[in-house]
Amino acid sequence: MAELPALFAEPHRRYDPLRDEWVLVSPGRTNRPWQGGEERLQVEQRPPFDPACYLCPGNTRANGETNPAYATTYVFTNDFAALRPATSDAVLEDGLLRAEGEQGTCRVICFSPRHDLTLAGMDPADVRRVIDLWAAQTAELGARYRWVQVFENRGEAMGASNPHPHGQVWAGTALPTGIAREDASQRAYHARIGRQLLADVAAQETGGPRVVDENEDWLVLVPFWAVWPFEVLVVPKRSFARMPDLDDAARDALAAILGATLRRYDALFGVPFPYSLGWHGAPFCDDADEDAWRLHGHAYPPLLRSATVRKFMVGYELLAEAQRDVTPEDAAARLRAVGSGR
Ligand code: H2U
Ligand code: ZN
Numbered sequence: 001m002a003e004l005p006a007l008f009a010e011p012h013r014r015y016d017p018l019r020d021e022w023v024l025v026s027p028g029r030t031n032r033p034w035q036g037g038e039e040r041l042q043v044e045q046r047p048p049f050d051p052a053c054y055l056c057p058g059n060t061r062a063n064g065e066t067n068p069a070y071a072t073t074y075v076f077t078n079d080f081a082a083l084r085p086a087t088s089d090a091v092l093e094d095g096l097l098r099a100e101g102e103q104g105t106c107r108v109i110c111f112s113p114r115h116d117l118t119l120a121g122m123d124p125a126d127v128r129r130v131i132d133l134w135a136a137q138t139a140e141l142g143a144r145y146r147w148v149q150v151f152e153n154r155g156e157a158m159g160a161s162n163p164h165p166h167g168q169v170w171a172g173t174a175l176p177t178g179i180a181r182e183d184a185s186q187r188a189y190h191a192r193i194g195r196q197l198l199a200d201v202a203a204q205e206t207g208g209p210r211v212v213d214e215n216e217d218w219l220v221l222v223p224f225w226a227v228w229p230f231e232v233l234v235v236p237k238r239s240f241a242r243m244p245d246l247d248d249a250a251r252d253a254l255a256a257i258l259g260a261t262l263r264r265y266d267a268l269f270g271v272p273f274p275y276s277l278g279w280h281g282a283p284f285c286d287d288a289d290e291d292a293w294r295l296h297g298h299a300y301p302p303l304l305r306s307a308t309v310r311k312f313m314v315g316y317e318l319l320a321e322a323q324r325d326v327t328p329e330d331a332a333a334r335l336r337a338v339g340s341g342r
Contacts, residue, residue, distance in 0.1 A: 004209065008327055016225035017189070017197060019181045022321055023227050029325040046116040046163060055164035057113045067110075072126070073133050074110040075169075081106035083172050104145055104172030109133060111165040118154070118165050118272060120262035121342075127255040131246070134169075134279065139244040141171035142284040147179055150243070155274025157302050157310060167277075175283055182280060183289075190292035198294035202235050209329045212336055213260055217253035220261050222332040227322040229304045229311050230268065230331050232261060234297035241290040242281030258297075260340035265301060267338040275301035 011026045054061045057069045063079040083104030092099040111130045112122060119127060134150045141148045152167035153160045175183065189197040202219050205211060212232060213220040223233045234257070240246050246254065265273035277300075282293035304311040304325070316323055 002208075004329060008329065013321075014225045016223070016227075017201075018185050018225075019178065020185050021181075023225055024316075024321055024323040025327060026323060026325055027327050027330075044163075048114050048116050050115045050164070053115055053162060053164050055108070055110050055162055055166050056115050070110065070113055072129055073112070075107050075133065075137065078106035078108050078168065083170060100174070102172055102174055104170060105141065106168060106170045107137065109137070109167045109169060111167065115164050118262070118266075119152070120259060120266050120272075122165070122259065124252070124255045124259060127259050128251055130167075131243075131251050131254055131258075134167075135244040135246060135251075137169045138242060138279075138281070141169065142242070142244075145171035145173055146283050146285050147172055147175055148284070149176070149278060151276060151278030153276050155272060157274035158276050160274075175285065179280065179283060183283060183293075186292040186294075187289045190289065196239065196292060196294045198235050198296055199239065201233075202237060210332045212264065212332050213257055213340065215253050215257050217250045218257045220257055222328040222335070224328060226328045226331070227324060228300045228302065229324060229326050230265065230273075230301050230335060232299045232335070234258070234261070234299070236295060240281075240295045241293045242295055243279055245281075245295070261299070261335075263340045263342065264335045264338050265299075267340075268334065269303060269307040271307040273301055273303060275299050 008025070009027055011024065013022045013024050015022055049056055051059065053059060055067070057067055057074070060066050061079055065076075065079070067074060067076070083102060083106050085103055085105055087103050088101035089103065090101050109130075111117070111119060112126060119130065122130075138148045138150060148169060148171045150167065150169045186197050193200070201223075205221050205224075206214070206219060210221045210224060211219065212222060217237055219235045219237060220232050221235070222231060226232075234254075236246070236250060238250065240250065262273070265275065277297060279295065279297050281295040282288045282290045302310040311324075313322070
């Protein structure tokens with residue numbers, strides 16, 4: 001591997017071309033003494049079925065509905081949905097004060113009937129089933145809504161309410177702020193250069209110091225501009241605008257590399273690694289630019305230097321700009337080194 005620029009050993013800023021923003025990188029700061037809070041360790045043995053779990057097959061949820069005896073995956077409308085289909089579409093404009101009604105829907109996706117499994121521990125064939133479901137949900141809701149956000153919050157540190165393997169999908173009529181930024185960046189880059197922004201990122205990063213893993217169809221890397229310590233970007237090597245566009249081969253290859261990446265996470269500090277993981281593809285707007293967009297996944301884990309010390313987005317980050325201590329190159333090297341075995 002080529003030598004890293006000397007700049008990377010000193011405080012410097014890096015540019016995120018997807019979100020059009022900067023991050024401050026301050027290498028070496030993790031050596032500072034730490035007398036602050038530590039996360040509680042979440043290593044508990046879970047049974048395959050928990051009679052008190054509201055996601056296990058056959059159990060009753062908070063609103064009194066009963067889950068079917070599902071054998072693979074199960075989707076239901078969130079009983080405490082943040083978006084609902086039949087809400088006001090009124091618009092308020094009062095000087096600087098603006099508001100608009102937002103319609104949508106929120107669903108919960110159970111990845112497995114097994115309470116004790118995680119995506120990292122599931123067989124590739126079962127992860128493939130989850131990918132197929134993510135794709136189907138995206139296609140179905142994309143017919144009605146402009147944005148479909150598929151995601152998983154895992155672990156108490158990320159606010160997950162239940163250890164049963166599950167994710168969520170939220171769909172809404174507006175283009176959320178972060179997506180609008182990614183949309184504008186990819187459109188502008190494609191219009192200017194004639195290639196996809198993420199195709200060029202993949203081409204430039206392949207074989208480099210920030211790659212964590214790759215297979216025939218996918219590249220997993222710690223982005224040059226990563227904000228979270230062990231953040232990764234999952235990019236297909238071929239051009240797919242949205243998850244439903246993935247062909248059979250790309251879905252199988254994704255099941256393999258996603259499981260492997262999440263096992264690297266778990267191996268890093270020897271604990272079930274908390275994270276938020278989600279997918280971004282071309283929006284379903286009438287004027288969507290499918291040529292500019294490339295589907296990709298973001299994983300944002302909060303842990304910084306052990307199972308118990310997390311990164312906080314506070315002070316300078318909240319008031320000025322995101323900042324990180326471990327360089328993306330160091331993070332990638334550590335994720336490569338831990339391996340992805342079961
Ligand atoms: P999280 O673990 O990421 O919070 O997702 C679980 C979701 O499940 C959460 O959004 C919903 C919560 O609203 N839920 C139900 O829909 N029914 C229940 O009986 C409990 C939780
Ligand atoms: Zn359960």
